[in-house]
Every structure is written in C-alpha cells, then in structure tokens.
Amino acid sequence: MVWTKQKQKILRRGGKDTQENYKKELHNPDNHNGVMTHLEPDILEWEGKWALESITTNKASGGDGIPVELFQILKDDAVKVLHSICQQIWKTQQWPQDWKRSVFIPIPKKGNAKECSNYRTIALISHASKVMLKILQARLQQYVNCEFPDVQAGFRKGRRTRDQIANICWILKKAREFQKNIYFCFIDYAKAFDCVDHNKLWKILKEMGIPDHLTCLLRNLYTGQEATVRTGHGTTDWFQIGKGVHQGCILSPCLFNLYAEYIMRNAGLEEAQAGIKIARRNINNLRYADDTTLMAESEEELKSLLMKVKEESEKAGLKLNVQKTKIMASGVISSWQIDGETMETVTDSILGGSKITADGDCSHEIKRRLLLGRKVMTNLDSILKSRDITLPTKVHLVKAMVFPMVTYGL
Template identity: 90%
Template structure:
C-alpha cells in the first residue's frame, strides 16, 4: 500500500495535479447547462433543495446543559488524534491532518483545550460545522444531479472531538440496537446478513418450507433524517442530555459548499439529513431507523420465520432492510406496517 502511494505521488509530481472536469448537466427543466457559472449554480440549487429544512418544523433549542458528563481527558484527545487516517483531503479549513502529527504533544494540548471548551459550552467553531461536497457520478446519465453521490470533506480537527463523542455514545448505541441490525457495528458486516439469509434458505429447503423475502432500499435515507425528530428519539432512548445538546448544536447552523470541476459554489445551509463525512452519522442513523422499526410494531407481530423458538421477520444493514415471512400474506402484512 505504501509503495502504491509513493508511485502515485511521483506520477502527480511529474504530471501535476489533475482536476476532473464535469461535462454539461441538466437544469431542473431538463435543459443542458454548459457554462461554468450555470453548472455551479445548478449544483448549489440541487444540493440546497435536497437538504432544505421543513419550514413547518420549528427548532426546539434548550438552554446550555449544566449537568455535564465527565470531562474530556488529554489521553482521549491523543487516542482520537492517533486514530485519524493519514493522507486524506483537508476540509474547508485547509488544515492537513499531517500537521497535527508533526506538532505531536503541542497539538494534543491545543486540541484538548478546544474540545474541553466545546464540552462545557456546547458551542462548536463554525469551521467545524462546514462540509465540502464533491459529487461522484454513478452509473447512468451523468447529466442528472440526482445520479451522483457525494463525498464530504470536513475539518480534521473536528474529527478529534467527533471521535471522543462517538466513544462516549457507543455504550448507549450498543444497548439500543438489536442484533438484526448489522450496519456500521464493530465485528459485523454485510457478509453476516448474507450468510444469515443463505442459512435460512438452506433450512427452508431442508424442511421443505416456503420463504418469502422483500428487499427494501430507501431512497436517500441518510439525507432525509429530520433533526428535531432525531433529538426527541435520542431523549426517549435515554441518551444523556449533555451529549444530545452537543449533537444538536453541531447540527444547528451547518453549512456546505459543492466543489465542482468548475470551482466551488457559495456556502449554503443544511437543514436535514445526518452530517455527511461525520463518523457519528452511521450510529445516529441506526438509532433513528431503529425507532421507526419499533413504532412499526415488527417485534410484536407473529409474522416471520421461527428460529430456535424466536420469531425473526427482518434483517438490516443500516437502511437496507430485508423482510421475511413464511407466507405471501404474512409478508404483505409486514409491508403494510
């Protein structure tokens, strides 16, 4: 891996940095846009609309929380800093993660002071709330903005605080998520769920039983998370108010820009969806989705497959959900919930 990275570095040094140029894209009416400024404006319009907040959903902000969780330790900052992956593009602040590695103990002291200040006040630096979106085309029509997925670049300094916050949240996440959810969980993955489905199918053949599956993939599920509903869910699940307040204030006033082959757009507000590029987003989405599944009443229903005296009617990997039942009628009843 190291030799491959060195090879590409030599190629870049020889040829210079390559900037991919996007071709024309379509506006909302299906007309081709070819001018750089028009393309940038279209990307901003599309992305801003995608993350636009529902105007009928007012923010619910509490005062600063005074009943705080235990202070952040310097050793936590050092651990978080050492766990950040090297050779990653910088966020909007332009600070490379390698700088912190060079500064070593000085960086730990400075970041510990900043993180502890955020911990006490629950207020985040605006640079840490900013994301740079880079559109990556999927297969198909590359002229449609909706046919791209985006990667997000965030401040490397912010990742230190986010990793610490994730570690503090983990015990609550583990407590609330059922074992049918394998998405973004330590020691679990898509292979587990594929193996589970194959085992179920093999047993069904062995005992000559019918099994009905429905595979569900929600469109832009991570982008549709309602922030105020998320905070209510965290409260109901027993997440400490201090941690919820930190998350809520991280999301308040989020901004993003889209980096295209023709330059970057203006900054715009993000009003919904989990924070792209943030390591906390998968576990927050899992909690959000778990609440929805609980309210659907899948645990109470008798529909599903009986395994070792237990009724199983769904397997999940984040937003990818597989419903299963022993009859077509039972599967339909699950889909109607």
C-alpha cells in the same frame, strides 16, 4: 449553479421548522440559554491524544485546508491545543462554525453524466473537528450499543454485510430442506440518510436514554450547518442544511441506526407473530443500516410487515422507493401494488454485493464471482504480461484485486 440547487433541494427542507422546534425544546430545568449545566465527565488529555492518533491519514482536508498530518507531526503540542478547544466545546456546547461546514465533491456513477442524480457526493470536513467527534462517539457508544438488536449489523464492530448474506442463505437452505416457502421483501429507501428529521432525532435520543448533555452537543453541531459544492469549475456559495445526518461525520452511521431502530420498534416487528420460526425464535427482519430485508412464511404476513414499516417510516420522514423495493419468494406470489405502483417480483436479488436466489442455490453466485474475477484478470492483462513489473508486484495485484472479488460473500 445546478449543483447548489440539487443539494439544497435535498438538504434544506424543514430548516425553519427545525429552528422553531429547537427553540421550543430549550425549556429544560438543566438548560440555561441553550447550555446544559448537568455535564458528563470532562474530556481527558489522553482521549484527545487517542482521537488524534486514530484519524486516518492521506485524506483530503476540509474547508479550513489543514491536513491531519500537520497535527500528528506537532504531536503533544497539537494534543494540548485540541484538548483545550474540545474541553471548551464540551462545557459550552458551542461549536466553531468551521467545524459545522462541509465541502461536497460530486463523484460520477453510471448513466448520463449531465444528470445530477447520476452522481454521489463525498463530504470533506475539518480534520480538527474529527478529534472532538471521535471523543463524542466513544462517549455515545456505551449508551447506544445496548439499543441495537442482533438483526442490525450495520456499522457495528465485528459485524459485516457478509453476516446478513450468510443468514439469508442459511434460512433459504433450511426452508428448502424442510420444504417450506419463504417470502422476502428487500426494502429500498429514497435518500434515507438525507431525509432524517433533526427534531425527531433529538426526541429519539432522549427516549433511548442518551444523556441531555450529549444530545445538546449533537443538536448544536447540527444547528447552523453549512455546505458548499466543489467541482472542476469552482466552488458554490455556502448554503444551510436543514435535514439529514451530517455527511462525512463519523457519528452519522450511529445516529441513523438509532433513527431506523425507532422506526422498527414503532412498527412492532419484535412483537409481531409474522416471520420465520427458527430455534424457538421468530425472525422477520435483517438489517444493515437502511438496507432492510423483511421475511415471512406467507404472502399475507409479509405484506402486513411491509405496510407497518412503510407507515412508520413515512411518519419519520423516510419514503420507500417502490420502484427499487423488490419481492422475492420461493413459492407462488401474486402481484403487489403500493401507492398505485406495482412492486417488482424477482427470482434473485443483489444483497450487500452478493446474489441471493429464491431457490437458495449458491452455484449462481459462485459462477457470477468467477466471471467477475475473470473480468478483473482481463483488465490486468497488460500489467501481468509486462516484463517491466516484478513477479511479487503482480502477485500482490492479483491478491488485492482478484481474490477479494472471487471470494466475497462465499
């Protein structure tokens, strides 16, 4: 089936190498037959209860077909059983195979529906596994939060895409005020989350001080991962996954952020002199997960930053999508070529859903937002004119669908 070939092409590379390297890395004095003997504190029952209660309801079930509502109806009985299972996994670091399985559902995007590349996939995983994953996520947080710099806003509590939009708008405003030229590069990676090398990920976790016990749990979760693709025509055979972070897993954003942070550290961005000097601080990048914006006060500095990031990204298995990577400047800029491809120079770019212009003029984005709001109102026209729908319902619709569209990022 074409969907099986497409997903295998993306996710299976590196499978044999990953397994071989995994075996080599088991030589650890605290590691006996792949099981860590120096363990983190046991899982408490209240952690299992908290994790179960925090799982979002009204979500499709994974391969086991068990809805989360069933566990929540059973309450304390379910908590006791799930706590026992989670504690067993915690001690042995061995996961049930059903908890390693994902069901991919293709969702069409724009373009030709006959092309697999014009689909995005969502992944369904076992709701029972989410209890263990949430507990593991909470244990990881105390170690990973201190590793992320302020410039990384992706998947972090209290941070949003709007933060980075506001930062760039403020930088452009100040540049215009002091008559300085600013040069931006909006980096786009080709399938970044699907290209994470598992071996490198485990080494990165070790370098960043994540306890061996937690790393072993993650490594064993990733070993032997399987997936199937479900469409309206049926379900494919199960196939192995050899690379990429686990789609649908709540741990994946955090793991990818650590992976990206490792790349940026190796690129030496924090120590680099290139960048924009603001309040005695040098800023040369802003990030939201894999969406990376490089910035500098000269074309040469920006190119130097880009080549460093490109080199370190390729070492880690991430490849820049040159066709979608854009250059924007408030001053004159020449044409760039990377790997024989010409990079596009633009006067505006969509960043995090908001339009950023080289001149820093927000009026363009305000007009665009008003136009998008009008389009939504036009689509709701028949509903808003209907006499069968009450006024409060119409007001709720406008507040939910029109207001966010108009005010986002402003």
